[in-house]
Amino acid sequence: MDDMDRKILSELQEDGRLTLTELAGRVGLSLSPCHRRLRELERSGAIHGYRAIVDAEAVGLKFEALVFVTMRQEDRSTVSAFEEAVADIPQVLQAQRLFGDPDYLLRIVSADLPAFQRLYDERLATLPGVQRLSSTLVMKHVVYERPLPA
Structure with a gap:
C-alpha cells in the first residue's frame, strides 16, 4: 500500500459512486493504472464492498x-x-466484543422507545449466556460514519 493507493481509498470513501474516469482524474493517474490499482485493492480485501449510507431517521429509525x-x-x-x-437481529448495527467488563457493546436502532423496549425484552434479554444488559441512549452523533484516515 503506497501513497497513491491511499489517495484512491480516500477518494472512494468520500464518494463511492465516482466513475473510474473521475477517480483517475482526482488522484492524478491515467485510466489503466488507476483501474489496475483499484482492482488490486478490491482483490486484496482493502476494499471489501460498496454501499449507500442511509440516514436512519429518514427511514423511520429515530431511536438509537x-x-x-x-x-x-x-x-x-x-x-x-x-x-x-x-448477528440475526437486524436492528443491531454493530456488535463488538470487548476486553474486560462489559463483554460486548451493541449499537441498536429502532423506530422509538416502545419498539426498543420490545426488542430488549423479547430478543436481547433472551440471548444465550447473558448475565446482565445495560443500555444508554444516544443523544447525538458528534462523529459519525467517518472515513478511515489516509
Whole structure:
C-alpha cells in the first residue's frame, strides 16, 4: 500500500459512486493504472464492498441505544451461540466484543422507545449466556460514519 493507493481509498470513501474516469482524474493517474490499482485493492480485501449510507431517521429509525452486555459464561459454545444470535437481529448495527467488563457493546436502532423496549425484552434479554444488559441512549452523533484516515 503506497501513497497513491491511499489517495484512491480516500477518494472512494468520500464518494463511492465516482466513475473510474473521475477517480483517475482526482488522484492524478491515467485510466489503466488507476483501474489496475483499484482492482488490486478490491482483490486484496482493502476494499471489501460498496454501499449507500442511509440516514436512519429518514427511514423511520429515530431511536438509537448502546447496549452493554456482560456474559454469565464465556465458554466457546456460549460465545458462538451468542454471536450468531446477535448477528440475526437486524436492528443491531454493530456488535463488538470487548476486553474486560462489559463483554460486548451493541449499537441498536429502532423506530422509538416502545419498539426498543420490545426488542430488549423479547430478543436481547433472551440471548444465550447473558448475565446482565445495560443500555444508554444516544443523544447525538458528534462523529459519525467517518472515513478511515489516509
